[in-house]
Amino acid sequence: MKIRVLTIFPGLLNSFWETGMIRRALEQEKISASAIDIREYAEGRHRVTDDRPYGGGSGMVMKPEPLAGAIRAAKKDSPEARTVLLSPQGRVFRQAVAREMSSLEALILVCGRYEGVDERISRELIDDEISIGDYVLTGGEVPAMVVIDAVARLLPGVLGNDDSAETDSFSGHLLEHGHYTRPREFEGESVPEVLLSGDHQAIESWRREAALMRTFLRRPDLLANRPLDSETLEILKNWCRDIEAIIRAQPLRGADTLPGAEPER
Numbered sequence: 001m002k003i004r005v006l007t008i009f010p011g012l013l014n015s016f017w018e019t020g021m022i023r024r025a026l027e028q029e030k031i032s033a034s035a036i037d038i039r040e041y042a043e044g045r046h047r048v049t050d051d052r053p054y055g056g057g058s059g060m061v062m063k064p065e066p067l068a069g070a071i072r073a074a075k076k077d078s079p080e081a082r083t084v085l086l087s088p089q090g091r092v093f094r095q096a097v098a099r100e101m102s103s104l105e106a107l108i109l110v111c112g113r114y115e116g117v118d119e120r121i122s123r124e125l126i127d128d129e130i131s132i133g134d135y136v137l138t139g140g141e142v143p144a145m146v147v148i149d150a151v152a153r154l155l156p157g158v159l160g161n162d163d164s165a166e167t168d169s170f171s172g173h174l175l176e177h178g179h180y181t182r183p184r185e186f187e188g189e190s191v192p193e194v195l196l197s198g199d200h201q202a203i204e205s206w207r208r209e210a211a212l213m214r215t216f217l218r219r220p221d222l223l224a225n226r227p228l229d230s231e232t233l234e235i236l237k238n239w240c241r242d243i244e245a246i247i248r249a250q251p252l253r254g255a256d257t258l259p260g261a262e263p264e265r
């Protein structure tokens with residue numbers, strides 16, 4: 001996959017290209033990627049890329065001409081590319097969007113700065129607009145790195161293990177169980193016994209239940225409106241039974257009203 005990032009701060013991506021999975025993917029030519037300085041397409045001695053908004057107001061807008069020049073040059077270099085603008089107005093980036101993008105031959109990522117880009121750019125030269133979530137950033141460069149990171153790890157041969165991208169937690173729509181490594185005891189806390197048992201079936205059941213409990217407590221939205229497999233339903237029903245047993249075992253007025261209870265504060 002060929003990736004071009006158009007930005008007025010190409011240096012922001014230097015350590016990104018030089019580190020970890022992206023570095024290896026570049027070295028192994030699973031991807032080709034680089035940042036292009038939009039300023040190189042700006043005219044005049046000062047190569048200005050922003051201007052004041054028509055109609056007034058605070059903040060600046062990215063001028064259309066340098067952006068159009070940079071996008072057209074990138075498109076000429078990879079005519080098959082999808083051109084994506086990173087902007088707070090875009091559709092929200094999710095794993096499904098990453099999966100969809102991972103099948104593209106080429107990707108041009110346009111990073112906005114200031115208040116945004118001139119609307120005529122998004123109308124004419126942009127195929128898709130992406131936001132990484134509902135919080136305010138200062139520009140599209142960090143979102144571009146988020147997109148590249150999520151997409152590149154899905155490409156065949158980029159992660160060491162070819163199928164680990166698919167077995168990862170989001171593919172199953174659950175959070176993962178906790179992970180443990182040596183030592184067996186760390187600052188008074190032990191590793192769950194079952195993980196040391198060598199009983200692979202018991203370990204597998206424990207992990208499923210731990211993942212489901214963590215998801216239920218932290219991200220119940222991931223469980224709602226989703227078809228659950230019979231094994232998951234069985235675990236949920238067992239929790240229900242346990243919770244009902246606890247509730248039924250309560251005296252009618254609750255332990256806090258029994259003689260000897262702590263007075264309420």
Ligand code: 9D3
Binds near residue numbers: 112114131135137
């Ligand atoms: C404070 C400025 N805001 C006015 C209420 C609008 C605004 C303009 C430009 C907010 C953020 C930005 C810069 N952000 C991006 O370019 C951006 C972004 C983001 O801020 N959040 C999540 N995803 C993205 S993708 C690009």
